[in-house]
Amino acid sequence: MRVDTWLDxxxxxxxxxxxxxxxxxxxxxxxxxxxxxxxxxxxxxTRAIGALGLEIGxxxxxxxxxxAPQGVTIVRWSEASPAQRAAAGPWFGRLATxxxxxxxxxxxxxxxxxxxxxxxxxxxxxxxxxxxVHVAGGEDTPRVVFPRVLVLAEAGAKATVIAEWRSARGAxxxxxxVTELVVGDGASLEYVSVVATPASDFHLATVASTVAPGxxxxxxxxxxxxxLARCDTIVTxxxxxxxxxxxxxxxxxxxxxIDHHTTIDHAAPDCTSREVFRNIAGDHGTVVFNGRVVxxxxxxxxxxxxQNRSLLLSDDATINSKPELEIYADDVKCAHGSAxxxxxxxxxxxxxxxxxxxxxxxxxxxxxxxxxxAARVAHPGARALATDALEAWLDQLIAGGAA
Amino acid sequence: xxxxxxxxxxxxxxxxxxxxDLVVPAGEVHAIMGPNGSGKSTLSKxxxxxxAYEVTEGQALxxxxxxxxxxxxxxxxxxxxxxxxxxxxxxxxxxxxxxxxALNAVRRHRGEPELxxxxxxxxxxxxxxxxxxxxEFRNRFVNVGFSGGEKKRNEILQLTLxxxxxxxxxxxxxxxxxxxxxxxxxxxxxxxxxxxxxLVITHYQRLLDYIxxxxxxxxxxxxxxxxxxxxxALDVERAGYVDHQASA
Ligand SMILES: Nc1ncnc2c1ncn2[C@@H]1O[C@H](COP(=O)(O)OP(=O)(O)OP(=O)(O)O)[C@@H](O)[C@H]1O
Ligand SMILES: [Mg+2]
Numbered sequence: 001m002r003v004d005t006w007l008d009x010x011x012x013x014x015x016x017x018x019x020x021x022x023x024x025x026x027x028x029x030x031x032x033x034x035x036x037x038x039x040x041x042x043x044x045x046t047r048a049i050g051a052l053g054l055e056i057g058x059x060x061x062x063x064x065x066x067x068a069p070q071g072v073t074i075v076r077w078s079e080a081s082p083a084q085r086a087a088a089g090p091w092f093g094r095l096a097t098x099x100x101x102x103x104x105x106x107x108x109x110x111x112x113x114x115x116x117x118x119x120x121x122x123x124x125x126x127x128x129x130x131x132x133v134h135v136a137g138g139e140d141t142p143r144v145v146f147p148r149v150l151v152l153a154e155a156g157a158k159a160t161v162i163a164e165w166r167s168a169r170g171a172x173x174x175x176x177x178v179t180e181l182v183v184g185d186g187a188s189l190e191y192v193s194v195v196a197t198p199a200s201d202f203h204l205a206t207v208a209s210t211v212a213p214g215x216x217x218x219x220x221x222x223x224x225x226x227x228l229a230r231c232d233t234i235v236t237x238x239x240x241x242x243x244x245x246x247x248x249x250x251x252x253x254x255x256x257x258i259d260h261h262t263t264i265d266h267a268a269p270d271c272t273s274r275e276v277f278r279n280i281a282g283d284h285g286t287v288v289f290n291g292r293v294v295x296x297x298x299x300x301x302x303x304x305x306x307q308n309r310s311l312l313l314s315d316d317a318t319i320n321s322k323p324e325l326e327i328y329a330d331d332v333k334c335a336h337g338s339a340x341x342x343x344x345x346x347x348x349x350x351x352x353x354x355x356x357x358x359x360x361x362x363x364x365x366x367x368x369x370x371x372x373x374a375a376r377v378a379h380p381g382a383r384a385l386a387t388d389a390l391e392a393w394l395d396q397l398i399a400g401g402a403a
Numbered sequence: 404x405x406x407x408x409x410x411x412x413x414x415x416x417x418x419x420x421x422x423x424d425l426v427v428p429a430g431e432v433h434a435i436m437g438p439n440g441s442g443k444s445t446l447s448k449x450x451x452x453x454x455a456y457e458v459t460e461g462q463a464l465x466x467x468x469x470x471x472x473x474x475x476x477x478x479x480x481x482x483x484x485x486x487x488x489x490x491x492x493x494x495x496x497x498x499x500x501x502x503x504x505a506l507n508a509v510r511r512h513r514g515e516p517e518l519x520x521x522x523x524x525x526x527x528x529x530x531x532x533x534x535x536x537x538x539e540f541r542n543r544f545v546n547v548g549f550s551g552g553e554k555k556r557n558e559i560l561q562l563t564l565x566x567x568x569x570x571x572x573x574x575x576x577x578x579x580x581x582x583x584x585x586x587x588x589x590x591x592x593x594x595x596x597x598x599x600x601x602l603v604i605t606h607y608q609r610l611l612d613y614i615x616x617x618x619x620x621x622x623x624x625x626x627x628x629x630x631x632x633x634x635x636a637l638d639v640e641r642a643g644y645v646d647h648q649a650s651a
Binding site for chain 1: 451452453454455474475476479480484485487490491493494495496500501504505508509512544561565
């Protein structure tokens with residue numbers, strides 16, 4: 001990666017982002033890629049990325065945003081009004097920080113070409129989902145892009161955002177998006193992300209959010225693939241009585257490597273978090289789930305529950321599942337559970353006892369393994385999208401000889 | 404319909420069925436009673452094809468065909484149905500999807516066209532109405548969070564839809580309240596005719612007031628030790644299995 005050249009050539013910005021960008025540039029020059037085998041990158045190596053001979057691409061060519069429903073304004077930072085920039089400016093780079101072991105957040109912050117701003121008016125009850133579609137690949141030469149999205153749901157707003165990360169295949173493609181979600185006082189935001197990464201591609205995403213007093217975030221993170229996907233999801237419960245439901249599926253086939261790293265930070269009292277992740281690894285695939293839950297000293301009466309189940313479909317597949325609980329308050333309820341297994345023979349037998357052939361029974365069970373996560377998506381359109389994506393991908397996993 | 408000769412079966416090396424003989428002709432209902440652990444569920448699972456059990460000796464013919472060499476799903480498609488004593492929960496698979504997949508697998512095998520979504524829905528609605536089941540059970544995951552009685556009712560729903568030739572009911576009465584027992588029995592009785600046969604496993608005479616058997620067998624320690632008419636069930640209810648244990 002020619003990070004120094006890219007940094008030298010990027011346009012200088014004299015707006016609200018300038019200071020954060022400068023700091024990010026310094027970090028990127030010093031350390032463009034994550035430190036191999038560091039704790040945060042223990043199970044996922046990004047070394048192959050350095051050798052790709054990447055050119056930097058423009059997100060104008062890969063990122064499309066659907067129409068804005070009533071109550072929502074969608075605008076690129078480069079075209080935003082001073083008022084819009086003033087609203088978004090204070091949040092930019094505040095949630096997706098890069099002082100830790102992260103590398104791609106710094107790269108994105110330093111090198112992104114524009115920001116998609118999604119502004120939901122205070123009190124707006126938005127029925128239609130806002131849809132972002134990113135199509136990676138389809139190029140002859142290896143490329144990297146740094147999409148950047150900032151969603152600002154003002155007080156009392158209700159909205160749904162769907163982000164689809166697809167691939168057109170072609171030469172190796174690296175997508176390193178950063179999404180920041182601000183859920184204002186009493187607001188309710190649903191975010192659904194569907195990542196599909198073919199063997200040639202790399203997806204290195206961070207979604208960082210803050211949830212204000214009495215507000216709710218429901219996020220569903222689906223990542224499938226035969227390539228490499230690393231999805232960091234960070235939720236800060238910043239105001240009293242905030243809540244989050246964070247769910248996800250990681251599924252890897254062929255030699256795919258899918259890694260979900262989540263952090264739920266209980267930073268205020270009386271907050272609730274519910275986390276459910278499912279890992280499915282077939283063939284030579286690897287799935288990683290690292291679920292960190294932090295309960296700060298001031299976060300009394302926190303109520304958190306993390307459940308993670310993993311399904312291994314082949315002897316050559318690998319699952320790494322690790323809960324990390326850091327609890328500094330004393331009056332809290334924190335539960336977690338984790339289980340790894342193959343398909344349950346009792347379930348296969350029950351289906352077969354009803355006339356369903358063995359292969360179909362297994363297919364139904366693999367599909368079913370992630371189906372409840374997709375079924376809990378609240379927005380009907382988003383739910384259908386999540387369900388279809390999951391089914392298609394798991395069928396492919398089974399067809400690949402995994403089950 | 405079903406002819407079992409000298410059937411021996413074991414699980415994890417432990418012999419459970421020890422030379423069981425039983426003939427169930429088409430059109431008849433046979434009840435099996437017997438003490439806990441005598442092998443009733445084992446018999447039902449061996450007949451349905453649970454691969455956890457090993458048949459070490461003997462024979463089971465279904466409609467003249469060797470049942471024991473067929474795979475479990477083949478048996479089901481051929482018309483053998485087991486209503487489980489403990490139905491299995493399947494998270495992530497909705498009841499409707501499960502029922503439709505099973506029904507179409509059976510129909511394809513019989514050379515009947517698959518049911519489209521609409522016709523299927525009509526059928527399920529009808530069957531659920533007969534069994535007084537709430538429509539919401541269609542969209543719930545198979546048996547997940549169902550009460551004991553609801554699971555049993557779901558078994559009878561499958562029985563009603565799949566319309567098997569030979570139905571084995573393993574303690575369908577356990578966990579059912581009085582009303583549910585009456586309703587579920589109605590579902591079973593609706594299928595009774597000259598082409599259907601039933602093997603009804605129970606501990607209680609009461610079920611046999613609803614599903615009246617042609618014959619009653621007593622299973623003790625892996626063998627049928629006594630057969631008779633329905634009055635045998637009344638004897639058991641009164642005196643227990645003490646005499647049978649001695650004779651086994
Ligand atoms: N998976 C297993 N592993 C070990 N032993 C088993 C297993 N399944 C059944 N058995 C044993 O086989 C014997 C017969 O069990 P079975 O379930 O057939 O009895 P049953 O007649 O149906 O009893 P109940 O009236 O309690 O339902 C019991 O002693 C039981 O413990
Ligand atoms: Mg039993």
